[in-house]
Amino acid sequence: MKVTYFNINQPVVAVNQGFFSATKAWKHKRIYQDEAFEIIIVNNGPLYLQIDQQQYTIRTNEMLLVPAKSVVRGWKDSPFNTQYYWFHFFPAPQSTHKGKFIHNPEKINQGIIPLPLQFKLPEIKKSYVLANQVLDIANNPIYPHIAIDYLLTELLIELSNDFVKSFTTTSNNKISIIQGWIRSHLSQHLTVDQIATHFEFNANYLERIFKQQTDLTIIQYINQLKLEKAQELLSKTNLPIKQIAALSFFNDDKHFMKQFKKVLRLTPSEFRKSYSSKFQDSDSFDPQKLLSKDTDINYCQRFNLK
Template identity: 35%
Template sequence: MTAFELTVDKPVTLEMTGKFVAPSAEWIHLSRILQDYELIVMTRGVLYLAGDNQKFTVSKGEYLLLPPLTRQYGYKPSDCSFYWLHYQAADGSLAANGGLTMTNPPPPPGGQEDQVIHLPQYGTLRNLEKIIVMMKQLQDSVRSYNHTVLNNYMSTVILCELYNQTRTAGADPSRRTKQEQLYNDIVDYIKWSRSEHIKVSQIAAYFGYNEKYLSHMFTVISGISLKQYILQQKMELAKFLLTDTNQNVSEVSLQLGYKDCHNFMKSFKKIVGLTPTEFRNAYAKRLLFYE
């Protein structure tokens, strides 16, 4: 797998960022030679994009990272939307590595493991909404402050989050313990059921375990209770909907399985520290592009 090595002792340099929405179902990505790195994070539809001689099909929840001097072009119509980030790295800090094994990357020289991350060129995100909220915060920073150093560090944090979301994606399931497998299954179940009114008893019944045992096991592994994790995941999705859609608070509440909008607003304020409206207004300066 092609991957990119990034040394994070210094921040990358942000060039541009924004959100793109295809103006029609017939839109095809333009042809160009990239002058910097481009990160694309898909939020809707499918993007048919080629880098040099390799063709990529990038769907919602997936990302693509292309390096400078890549000949980039669309190879078929793409009805989609995505967030994008163009950046450059400090001198020599980012380099392509063909065939790098992501589950066991080689340690950097000099014992500086914590300063180097490896980013697969293409993959699936474990938490799309979190990445989107972070990219929206970066866009808000660009429009509100336009402070170069701040924007560079925020861009680097996004890349570090990308690394954290992908570094264990290729782990061998046979190496995981039975409890770890169960924990990951529960996390996936919650992720795909966030729009429903989920209860701990419902999860326990689904997996065939005692409710008390399941709650204790989850708390030991994650450090928070199962009930609290469910609430946190619902609020992560709420933050994404508030920043990336024009749905009103009542619509967001219904989409998360709340019958009472007041209960949703109360839970959101408790977890996030802001009301849903305050959160949306804090990151209202979206950068939207249609070309």
């Protein structure tokens, strides 16, 4: 598989970003990307895009990386209520290259992260929470531009991490199978003994190898999945906190609020309030305005260009 490698030892420069929701059947207008890359994360699809001569169908929970120097257009109407996050950005100078994906943890530790053109995100998506954080910071004038850059870079790292995990996971990885089973049965009141019995493991042995491979206990992993689901619902819906607790598979909303505050240092209401801003609609983006590094003041200031 071909990927683009980004060196993120220096954060990317955010250009503009938003969340688009189609109020009717809609086709993406023609845009020339010039020197900017774009990340698209589809919240509700499908989205039909053509990049140069290649047509793509991007479905719900899929990501698309639009390369620089690309012409982007819709190749047919996307349906009513198509929704997606979009982020234009410039990498640091001479910090990208294309190549075949080879899983290399040492390279990733050195700050070289791979992103494919398209892939499906995990069922529980931390990326959605980060996307909302980027938009919230971008719409808050008290934050300097560099704060948006760092958060957007964190989003790219998370997307790359999701891709690497999905690409390198095999059916022979027993812990990955167990994690998938836990995600599928999250609505049940799961215990370590129940999981161990299902997979014919000794409970103590299962706990030990699970912790070795994930750095989490099984109960911590279960709670993490539930809290990620809660964060997604809080940032994407206006449902009452009690209903969100139930939809995140907590039996008690008071226990849910206690766990949420313990892990995230915010109450669910405080977390939701962080994402109350109205975000820029992509229809307000001018397709005739080229995204050029030479005219972007933040890029020029960061890299001392005149």
